[in-house]
Amino acid sequence: QAKYKERGSVLAEDQLAQMSKQLETFRTHLQAFASKHKQEIRRSPEFRLQFQHMCAAIGVDPLASGKGFWAEVLGVGDFYYELGVQIIEVCLALRHRNGGLITLEELQHQVLKGRGKFAQDVSADDLLRAIRKLKVLGSGFGIIPVGNTVLVQSVPAELSMDHTVVLQLAEKKGFVTVSEIRDSLRWETERAKQVLDHLLKEGMAWLDAQAPAEPQFWLPALFSELHGQD
Amino acid sequence: MDRFSWTTGLLELGETLVIQQRGVRLSDGEEKVKFDSGVLLLSTHRLIWRDQKNHECCIAVPLSQIVFIEEQAAGIGKSAKIVVHLHPASSNKEPGPFQSSKYSYVKLSFKEHGQIEFYRRLSEEITQRRWESMPTGQAMQVNKDSQAGRIRAVGIVGIERKLEEKRKETDKNISEAFEDLSKLMEKAKEMVELSKSIANKIKEKQGDITEDETIRFKSYLLSMGIANPVTRETYGSGTQYHMQLAKQLAGILQAPLEERGGIMSLTEVYCLVNRARGLELLSPEDLVNACKMLESLKLPLRLRVFDSGVMVIELQSHNEEEMVAAALETVSEKGSLTADEFAKLVGMSVLLAKERLLLAEKMGHLCRDDSVEGLRFYPNLFLTQS
Numbered sequence: 107q108a109k110y111k112e113r114g115s116v117l118a119e120d121q122l123a124q125m126s127k128q129l130e131t132f133r134t135h136l137q138a139f140a141s142k143h144k145q146e147i148r149r150s151p152e153f154r155l156q157f158q159h160m161c162a163a164i165g166v167d168p169l170a171s172g173k174g175f176w177a178e179v180l181g182v183g184d185f186y187y188e189l190g191v192q193i194i195e196v197c198l199a200l201r202h203r204n205g206g207l208i209t210l211e212e213l214q215h216q217v218l219k220g221r222g223k224f225a226q227d228v229s230a231d232d233l234l235r236a237i238r239k240l241k242v243l244g245s246g247f248g249i250i251p252v253g254n255t256v257l258v259q260s261v262p263a264e265l266s267m268d269h270t271v272v273l274q275l276a277e278k279k280g281f282v283t284v285s286e287i288r289d290s291l292r293w294e295t296e297r298a299k300q301v302l303d304h305l306l307k308e309g310m311a312w313l314d315a316q317a318p319a320e321p322q323f324w325l326p327a328l329f330s331e332l333h334g335q336d
Numbered sequence: 337m338d339r340f341s342w343t344t345g346l347l348e349l350g351e352t353l354v355i356q357q358r359g360v361r362l363s364d365g366e367e368k369v370k371f372d373s374g375v376l377l378l379s380t381h382r383l384i385w386r387d388q389k390n391h392e393c394c395i396a397v398p399l400s401q402i403v404f405i406e407e408q409a410a411g412i413g414k415s416a417k418i419v420v421h422l423h424p425a426s427s428n429k430e431p432g433p434f435q436s437s438k439y440s441y442v443k444l445s446f447k448e449h450g451q452i453e454f455y456r457r458l459s460e461e462i463t464q465r466r467w468e469s470m471p472t473g474q475a476m477q478v479n480k481d482s483q484a485g486r487i488r489a490v491g492i493v494g495i496e497r498k499l500e501e502k503r504k505e506t507d508k509n510i511s512e513a514f515e516d517l518s519k520l521m522e523k524a525k526e527m528v529e530l531s532k533s534i535a536n537k538i539k540e541k542q543g544d545i546t547e548d549e550t551i552r553f554k555s556y557l558l559s560m561g562i563a564n565p566v567t568r569e570t571y572g573s574g575t576q577y578h579m580q581l582a583k584q585l586a587g588i589l590q591a592p593l594e595e596r597g598g599i600m601s602l603t604e605v606y607c608l609v610n611r612a613r614g615l616e617l618l619s620p621e622d623l624v625n626a627c628k629m630l631e632s633l634k635l636p637l638r639l640r641v642f643d644s645g646v647m648v649i650e651l652q653s654h655n656e657e658e659m660v661a662a663a664l665e666t667v668s669e670k671g672s673l674t675a676d677e678f679a680k681l682v683g684m685s686v687l688l689a690k691e692r693l694l695l696a697e698k699m700g701h702l703c704r705d706d707s708v709e710g711l712r713f714y715p716n717l718f719l720t721q722s
Contacts, residue, residue, distance in 0.1 A: 119549070121533075121534045121537055122534070122549055122552055122553060122556075124530070125527075125530055125531065125534060125553075125556050126552075126556065128526075128527060128530060129527070129556055129559060129560070132523055132524065132527055132560075133559075135520060135523050136520065139516055139517070139520050142512075142513070142516060143513045143516060143517070146513050150460075151459075151463045152456060152459045152460040152463055153513060153514075153517075155459060156456065156514065156517065157517060160517065160518075160521045161521070161524075161561070163521075164521060164524055164525040164528055165528050165562065165563075166524055166528060166560060166561045166562060167561040167562075167563070168561050169561070169619055170558070170561040170563075170619060170621055171558050171561065171577075171619050171621060171622050172616060172617055172618045172619045172622050173558055173559070173577045173622065174558060174559055174560065174561045175559050175560060175561075176561055177616075177619070178616075183617060183619060184615060184616070184617050187610060187617035187618065187619055187620075188610065188617060190606070190610075190620065191606065191607045191610050191611060194603050194606070194607055195607065201686070202676075211403075227463060227464075229459075229463050230404055239619065239620045239621070240603070240606075240620055241620075242620045242621055242624050243602045243603050243606055243620050243623070243624065243647060244602055244603075244641065244645050244646055244647035245601055245602065245603040245646060245647070245687065246645070246646075253440065254403050254421060254422070254423060254424070254440050255403055261687075262644045262645055262646050262687075303708050306708045307706065307707075307708060307710060307711060309710070313708070
């Protein structure tokens with residue numbers, strides 16, 4: 107029996123030795139690739155997209171660790187991890203205005219502004235990938251599709267399906283009313299009010315009680331005029 | 337589809353053709369329309385569709401109207417598609433085939449293939465936004481001097497040709513890059529297959545594989561970015577690298593933590609550490625995995641997760657429950673405070689201020705008043721006066 111156990115260990119050892127060797131070979135290939143195309147990764151959002159697609163297809167996450175080959179040799183990690191820092195900073199700076207909700211476009215605009223004139227371009231896909239990685243830090247980063255665009259959440263507020271649906275409804279005009287919710291979604295007034303109250307409390311919606319027909323609930327995240335007032 | 341306008345299909349001065357593809361059907365969201373079989377052209381400024389049978393029927397949409405695009409792989413009996421999400425039509429849009437549409441997107445079906453290359457080019461054009469720096473003929477001023485006009489036209493053609501050549505050069509480089517990328521990915525795929533087969537063998541030989549070997553295997557997976565096929569746990573948890581990182585962090589964060597009252601959110605730590613590093617940054621997962629090991633390594637910091645999911649790093653000497661007593665005093669002095677007000681007073685981030693007040697509430701020291709004006713905390717008089 108002892109002999110069987112021994113053989114088992116030897117087999118595992120062999121396999122690992124083989125993998126170790128193949129890893130070294132792969133790393134060499136990656137280095138060759140990097141020496142030719144490393145610039146392309148940093149320079150071209152479109153090449154990055156292709157790269158990410160292919161990694162996902164084969165079951166590899168090039169952004170999992172800064173210690174991985176992809177980050178170390180190809181430098182792809184630094185691009186996204188730094189972008190993560192920039193995203194966090196933009197969201198923090200604007201939180202008091204939009205309650206922690208911002209459109210992907212506005213986020214992209216602000217990030218590019220912060221990066222300066224000569225920095226590399228950043229695509230929507232780049233931002234989304236960086237944001238998905240930030241989720242693991244626990245501070246509430248999330249992505250909410252709404253109509254024509256995507257909202258990025260950066261605070262740990264609970265947003266249920268109900269909240270999301272109302273956000274989607276508000277996306278067209280930037281605001282929504284209780285009547286519109288009742289008519290479009292066929293909800294009871296109470297349910298609509300609860301959702302709107304929650305958004306108000308979180309600072310994600312502002313109330314215009316002076317609106318002509320009935321109170322309007324505006325979403326600062328959906329406005330670019332407001333953001334222009336720096 | 338109400339974003340499209342009728343057009344002659346002729347390219348404007350300053351507009352360059354990027355790629356074209358035959359056999360494309362245009363759909364209005366999920367609905368089929370009469371644009372069944374056409375040539376799809378991508379220029380630096382617009383997406384143009386021209387009917388293959390009737391060349392007079394030609395429509396276009398500016399690329400600036402595109403919000404984002406998605407791919408839909410081909411299926412059985414279905415062509416590969418590109419879904420193009422569009423901004424609402426602007427009020428000064430030229431007339432087109434549809435006045436209104438209930439969809440904010442159109443679908444391009446590539447009946448004769450070509451979707452992959454087209455998608456690639458379209459992504460590129462949307463990203464580069466060349467239409468912003470290349471004003472088209474319509475935007476240019478009409479020059480009364482026909483001689484100068486002719487010269488300028490020639491000049492522009494010359495520039496265009498240079499741009500075209502440059503693009504071809506870039507194209508060649510990009511094609512080569514893509515080819516090399518494909519080959520690289522083939523090799524990466526082999527590594528994934530190998531790791532799966534090893535993982536299976538490990539599973540079979542459960543108990544016969546040493547702790548040491550498990551650690552080695554995990555570090556190999558970490559190098560490639562492959563999730564552990566056996567345990568499906570997060571990448572690289574419990575590797576040597578993360579242990580070392582944990583120790584490093586304990587050193588780096590001691591002073592910043594003391595400056596900030598002994599507690600920092602993980603996002604703050606992420607920014608602080610990466611800004612300091614400048615290069616060879618940590619991934620968010622690296623940070624979390626390292627922090628998970630702080631306590632077991634008996635380091636002077638620890639990771640704490642609040643009920644809300646917010647994650648923080650605290651000095652071991654920090655006692656959040658004690659800070660709650662101080663918070664109660666502060667709130668009592670002012671009568672009541674919101675998280676924002678408390679944060680300003682104490683000099684904390686709003687995120688952590690809120691967590692402290694919530695903890696105080698959980699411990700029974702504070703009560704909340706949840707109104708549309710915001711969440712406000714009061715000392716819990718029920719407790720103190722009962």
